[in-house]
Amino acid sequence: MGHFASVLVLLMLMVGVWNVLGRHLGLFLGRNLSSNRLIEVQWYLFAASFLLGGAWTLQRNGHVRVDVLQSRWGIRRQTGANLVGTLLFLLPFCLLMIMSSWGAVQLSWRILEQSPDPGGLPRYPLKSILPFSFLLLALQGVAEMIRNLDVLRSGRKRRL
Numbered sequence: 001m002g003h004f005a006s007v008l009v010l011l012m013l014m015v016g017v018w019n020v021l022g023r024h025l026g027l028f029l030g031r032n033l034s035s036n037r038l039i040e041v042q043w044y045l046f047a048a049s050f051l052l053g054g055a056w057t058l059q060r061n062g063h064v065r066v067d068v069l070q071s072r073w074g075i076r077r078q079t080g081a082n083l084v085g086t087l088l089f090l091l092p093f094c095l096l097m098i099m100s101s102w103g104a105v106q107l108s109w110r111i112l113e114q115s116p117d118p119g120g121l122p123r124y125p126l127k128s129i130l131p132f133s134f135l136l137l138a139l140q141g142v143a144e145m146i147r148n149l150d151v152l153r154s155g156r157k158r159r160l
Helices: 001-027 036-059 076-109 124-154
Strands: none
Touching: 001 076, 036 124, 076 124
């Protein structure tokens, strides 16, 4: 999913460049070469890449950590802290996000929610990414817990 998210970032950048060039070139040509739809495509791609990249970033151990204490700890203690953090914080947060967004996603699909902007895009597909991305993050959290349990059992540091 991380590679897919990186493709979304590339597409977002291409649309963003077109929006900027289209706006300025359009002034020169006397035509509007940008639109609300393209602007919304850009931020939809940003939202999708951000949300879908979270689980991949966790897998690659790329999330920002404040490790003032943890950097001094041994591997078992670090792993135990990661295990507890995943169990007490990450998984409940993912569950909360899935549960709290599910009703909004259902309603959005039921009414086929549209952007309020003229020429805007449908919102319901984008809203569906929210619970899906947190499901992926929770599944990756479970995989990390299994890896951490293996590190605690074996004493060997995990490999990517």
